[in-house]
Amino acid sequence: MLQLITFSTLNGVLYGMLLFMMASGLTLIFSMMGVLNFAHASFYMLGAYFGFEISRRIGFWPGFVLAPLLVGVIGALVERYGLRHLHRRGQVSELLFTFGLAFVIEELVQMIWGKLPVDYRVPPQLDFVAFRLFDTTYPAYRVFMLLIAIAMFAALLTVLTRTRVGLIIQAALTHPDMVAMLGHDVPKIFMLVFGAGAALAGLAGVIAGPALVTQPDMASLLGPILFVVIVVGGLGSLTGAFFASLLIGLVQTFAVAMNFSFAEVLGPVAPPFLGDLWKVTIAELAPVVPYLLLVLVLIFRPTGLMGRRES
Amino acid sequence: MRAPILEVLGLEAYYGKSHILHGVTFHVGEAEIVGLLGRNGVGRSTTIKAIMGDVPPRGSIRFRGEEIAGLKPHQTALKGLGYVPETRDIFPGLTVRQNLQLGEKAGKSSGRWAMDDMFRMFPQLEERADMRAGVLSGGEQQMLTICRTLMGDPDLVMIDEPTEGLSPMMVEHVGRLLEEIARRGVAILLIEQKLTIALKIAHRLYVMGHGKIVYEGTAADLATAADIRKEWLEV
Ligand SMILES: Nc1ncnc2c1ncn2[C@@H]1O[C@H](COP(=O)(O)OP(=O)(O)OP(=O)(O)O)[C@@H](O)[C@H]1O
Ligand SMILES: [Mg+2]
Numbered sequence: 452m453l454q455l456i457t458f459s460t461l462n463g464v465l466y467g468m469l470l471f472m473m474a475s476g477l478t479l480i481f482s483m484m485g486v487l488n489f490a491h492a493s494f495y496m497l498g499a500y501f502g503f504e505i506s507r508r509i510g511f512w513p514g515f516v517l518a519p520l521l522v523g524v525i526g527a528l529v530e531r532y533g534l535r536h537l538h539r540r541g542q543v544s545e546l547l548f549t550f551g552l553a554f555v556i557e558e559l560v561q562m563i564w565g566k567l568p569v570d571y572r573v574p575p576q577l578d579f580v581a582f583r584l585f586d587t588t589y590p591a592y593r594v595f596m597l598l599i600a601i602a603m604f605a606a607l608l609t610v611l612t613r614t615r616v617g618l619i620i621q622a623a624l625t626h627p628d629m630v631a632m633l634g635h636d637v638p639k640i641f642m643l644v645f646g647a648g649a650a651l652a653g654l655a656g657v658i659a660g661p662a663l664v665t666q667p668d669m670a671s672l673l674g675p676i677l678f679v680v681i682v683v684g685g686l687g688s689l690t691g692a693f694f695a696s697l698l699i700g701l702v703q704t705f706a707v708a709m710n711f712s713f714a715e716v717l718g719p720v721a722p723p724f725l726g727d728l729w730k731v732t733i734a735e736l737a738p739v740v741p742y743l744l745l746v747l748v749l750i751f752r753p754t755g756l757m758g759r760r761e762s
Numbered sequence: 763m764r765a766p767i768l769e770v771l772g773l774e775a776y777y778g779k780s781h782i783l784h785g786v787t788f789h790v791g792e793a794e795i796v797g798l799l800g801r802n803g804v805g806r807s808t809t810i811k812a813i814m815g816d817v818p819p820r821g822s823i824r825f826r827g828e829e830i831a832g833l834k835p836h837q838t839a840l841k842g843l844g845y846v847p848e849t850r851d852i853f854p855g856l857t858v859r860q861n862l863q864l865g866e867k868a869g870k871s872s873g874r875w876a877m878d879d880m881f882r883m884f885p886q887l888e889e890r891a892d893m894r895a896g897v898l899s900g901g902e903q904q905m906l907t908i909c910r911t912l913m914g915d916p917d918l919v920m921i922d923e924p925t926e927g928l929s930p931m932m933v934e935h936v937g938r939l940l941e942e943i944a945r946r947g948v949a950i951l952l953i954e955q956k957l958t959i960a961l962k963i964a965h966r967l968y969v970m971g972h973g974k975i976v977y978e979g980t981a982a983d984l985a986t987a988a989d990i991r992k993e994w995l996e997v
């Protein structure tokens with residue numbers, strides 16, 4: 452039991468930090484530009500595929516550096532030549548544009564790399580056991596992922612609170628017009644934030660790709676969870692997104708680990724109407740848990756954990 | 763006569779289909795304080811927003827002889843025009859100091875004003891330098907907005923209703939600040955409705971009505987023009 456708790460906590464925090472690497476960009480983009488970017492998870496997928504492609508040609512580490520940069524540049528171009536022009540037409544066109552973009556990216560990925568998972572591997576330098584606890588081993592690569600996610604979190608926090616660009620971003624969250632009238636190029640800042648958000652998602656893809664599965668539906672599987680995260684956290688709240696990422700990471704990891712059914716815990720006699728559900732294991736219900744959380748939050752706290760207003 | 767720094771000729775502006783400015787023409791000289799007066803809704807704020815490029819302008823706007831109509835707001839600001847909105851728009855989550863830092867423009871080193879000048883003119887701002895700007899009183903927020911714009915070292919500041927809602931002591935303080943700004947060679951376009959300080963500090967005044975300039979003169983001229991005051995200013 453202690454073993455289950457320790458490893459589930461570790462994995463849950465790791466999964467949560469990965470979610471936050473994507474949710475942070477999504478949240479910043481939403482609160483600055485009012486765009487819910489449906490293609491955000493696609494940037495994560497692109498990161499994984501670019502990482503794979505570069506790693507099989509010149510190695511994992513060049514991919515680790517280049518793939519997120521490449522995804523960031525693509526993100527910046529999407530903002531500059533797509534979203535910026537659509538902004539005048541209103542939010543619906545922007546939403547549809549990112550929605551379409553997600554499909555285009557998925558199709559392209561399938562055309563180039565095929566429908567089956569690609570063989571994106573953990574680099575040999577990190578392919579060993581980091582530690583052993585209660586007779587269970589923990590891979591070094593997961594420790595590496597956790598460290599990268601924490602480093603990114605620290606970097607994001609530093610940039611936002613300690614640098615001039617960070618101040619401009621914070622100010623532009625509430626008063627973009629005033630920021631522009633002080634002489635700052637707000638559209639350029641938007642482009643940078645969009646690019647940086649895409650790069651962060653790309654980095655998440657690069658490091659998650661070898662540990663999870665790199666396949667064309669990885670974006671469409673992750674996308675909904677990301678939305679759950681930012682809604683549960685409170686749309687537009689970075690702190691909220693952070694706690695919601697951890698919460699969902701932990702809840703889902705623990706649910707998966709609970710390989711027993713209600714029947715095993717509470718006795719074989721099911722309450723009326725719950726006959727079949729009683730025999731399902733909690734692990735089997737795990738995929739539903741985030742959405743259950745979403746529904747509960749929307750009912751009891753419609754603004755999300757840290758959201759201040761409904762918009 | 764002072765050499766003009768800002769010349770506005772036949773300025774028109776629309777919000778969607780509604781035609782707000784019908785050819786506004788006026789000028790501001792170097793280091794001159796010019797008042798732009800008029801009743802609620804005549805288009806004074808729209809005039810400055812059109813000059814900044816926040817509302818699309820038609821007509822000619824020349825700043826230091828260069829046509830600036832059609833520039834984006836941040837480009838206008840970089841040319842040396844400062845804007846202090848009537849809504850103040852301080853950044854509430856940032857500290858007073860950070861607000862002032864955001865007034866500085868990238869790549870422009872040491873202009874006329876440093877943060878210490880601001881703190882000297884308004885000691886309250888120094889006392890509250892590391893507090894969130896959102897907790898400041900209305901008067902302090904007004905000072906902060908003006909100082910934030912000055913940090914960008916503009917050659918002309920356009921200030922929209924700076925004395926609105928301030929205590930008499932604060933109003934006097936703002937008036938003295940504006941005179942000091944002009945003494946340092948910065949021109950001021952001051953918008954007012956209630957003539958709280960404009961009559962006292964402005965070198966020249968314009969009165970607006972129905973999206974046009976309807977009168978130009980000094981404070982002394984306006985004092986004798988009872989018909990103008992009755993028709994365009996008094997409520
Ligand atoms: N964003 C907007 N959209 C549509 N109409 C507007 C907008 N802003 C102002 N107006 C209208 O334009 C006219 C001029 O407004 P403006 O703000 O320039 O007036 P003002 O002279 O500054 O007066 P005051 O500040 O006292 O309201 C008003 O009739 C106002 O209702
Ligand atoms: Mg106004």
